[in-house]
Amino acid sequence: MGSTKDLNKPEIFSEALVNATLMQDREKLAAWLAEDENVTEHPFWKWYAYFADRLIDMAPKPEHGFQARPTRTVAAPKIGRNDVCPCQSGKKFKQCHMDKEESVAWKIGSPTPAIRAMAVSKIIQALPISDLDKIPQEKASDVVLTEVATAYHAGGRLDDALLIVKKVLDGDREDPHILWDYWIARYAEWLVEADKASDSEQFLMDEYDAPRKVAAWQVAQKLAAYYVDIGDSENAETWVDTALEGNSENPFNHYLKGLLLHSLENWEEAEAAYAKAKELSANFREEERAYMTPLVEEAIDLVKNRKSLDDESVETETESN
Numbered sequence: 001m002g003s004t005k006d007l008n009k010p011e012i013f014s015e016a017l018v019n020a021t022l023m024q025d026r027e028k029l030a031a032w033l034a035e036d037e038n039v040t041e042h043p044f045w046k047w048y049a050y051f052a053d054r055l056i057d058m059a060p061k062p063e064h065g066f067q068a069r070p071t072r073t074v075a076a077p078k079i080g081r082n083d084v085c086p087c088q089s090g091k092k093f094k095q096c097h098m099d100k101e102e103s104v105a106w107k108i109g110s111p112t113p114a115i116r117a118m119a120v121s122k123i124i125q126a127l128p129i130s131d132l133d134k135i136p137q138e139k140a141s142d143v144v145l146t147e148v149a150t151a152y153h154a155g156g157r158l159d160d161a162l163l164i165v166k167k168v169l170d171g172d173r174e175d176p177h178i179l180w181d182y183w184i185a186r187y188a189e190w191l192v193e194a195d196k197a198s199d200s201e202q203f204l205m206d207e208y209d210a211p212r213k214v215a216a217w218q219v220a221q222k223l224a225a226y227y228v229d230i231g232d233s234e235n236a237e238t239w240v241d242t243a244l245e246g247n248s249e250n251p252f253n254h255y256l257k258g259l260l261l262h263s264l265e266n267w268e269e270a271e272a273a274y275a276k277a278k279e280l281s282a283n284f285r286e287e288e289r290a291y292m293t294p295l296v297e298e299a300i301d302l303v304k305n306r307k308s309l310d311d312e313s314v315e316t317e318t319e320s321n
């Protein structure tokens, strides 16, 4: 193809789907693909037009809850045996790609679920919030719904965000692309943000009694964070212990233990718990480590200086797994 936009790369494919949804314009999209403003003059214009049509057809559509069932059949342009091969080798088609149809780069397959999820996330972030209100939620997958909730939350629409997350958490939790642990934590935190602390506590208690798609210790961790946050050290201790019994290798559990001991001015033990959290976070994935490290280092700094926790500056958001 000679295209500078290589649709075989997942991030390019996903970006192309984003542009297909947002542009909804064959020529603009083709120009983006070809990196050529005068794409209609391009020797391979009909191929770029074909790609653009395919992408627009496959792109996640907000008005359909981001369902991407192609709605029409887009045929590839026909190439004669003696035409120049679209791969831009300069050879005739019959001497180049004609017999290698399976290997040609211009054949565009359906996006994988991961590519689609990446695209949907970017589209939802790019759309104005008023457009998100028009998404038919009954047609939307849990991945779409959680992305919309994130956008509502970021836009200050806390009640709408909570309604959506509740719907997702009350569902069958079959979607393997959802980090249930993460969403349980967010829902509990957002309830507190909405001045519904007792609802948050009740929600976590119910989750703990009947955990679905998460381990009980993961819910115990959220309860520990909740009680540390509100300064209820008795309950915090119970749940920190429960979380640690369930998983003694999770750095966040040790961090929470550190916060609890720190709040009780149990300086040395708090420092030891933080040190353990720091040590174990080396086993975390990079983004989780990047999240944990500054939190733990700040806490260690405070405890070494015998300074108490400043509620304004210390985060207790849970990011386990």
Ligand SMILES: [Zn+2]
Binding pocket: 085, 086, 087, 088, 089, 096, 097
């Ligand atoms: Zn060729």
